[in-house]
Amino acid sequence: MNFNSQERAVPGTSNGLAQSRARGLSELFALRQRRNRKNSGPSLINAVTKKVNKIRSKRKQMAIRPELNLHELLTNKDLVCEFRTFLCSVFSVENLDFWNDRETHKGTKSSKQRKIATMIHQNHLASYSHKEVNLDADTRRSTLKSLENPDQSTFDEAQDHIFRLMRGDTFRRLMKSYEH
Incomplete structure (x- = not known):
């Protein structure tokens, strides 16, 4: 071969x-x-x-280098692939999927934003969705309210919350796994 x-x-x-x-x-x-x-x-x-x-x-x-930060990781396709593999192993891949869907939503035309916002809601925010992310009640409530008229900033608060979760938990654990 x-x-x-x-x-x-x-x-x-x-x-x-x-x-x-x-x-x-x-x-x-x-x-x-x-x-x-x-x-x-x-x-x-x-x-x-x-x-x-x-x-x-x-x-x-x-x-993976010790000085790597989460922003740098999320902008590098190879590193995102490594991070995704790690997230699958710790059953947290829905956070990265939400992040990627949100980035797609940011870059879409206003005519398609409602459709993508609905998809993000169904996949990540709706109760018992197959890739539901862990948001606090206030963030979830404000995000759902902003879905009535979706725009580029609809998921900003939720994305910031998920970023903090990934940075404080799964990214830190990824970095520790490469230290050993």
Whole structure:
């Protein structure tokens, strides 16, 4: 199996990381083919394991740095992908989904804002929605009130609240997980 890094893009990542991943995979498969020719079973497993660990180590060093802040993370597609993986593991991905939907809402034309605002409400703010975010009662009430006439600032207060939650909890836990 041959992977060409220019033909193959990983969804949700920039080409640089996708290319380095593709190169790493093609090196891994080339190593496997060389080892298979020599029929050395256990050493192949050890070599592949070492290569995978080396790729993971490089990926961690490249992406998450101690001085990183949440604003920087949210503007970098590769880092958002790492953060999303972490949020899935701690069952908090709805916060990032809300953040991304809100950013989409900010950039839309006024003619489509009502439709996107309704979608955000149904997905994230409605009681028992499948991606309901944890908002305090005052924030939820004011956001629902502003949904009567949605505009660019409809979800500002809710987005600020979710940002503070992510910064104080899940982002901090992500950073601690990379320290160890």
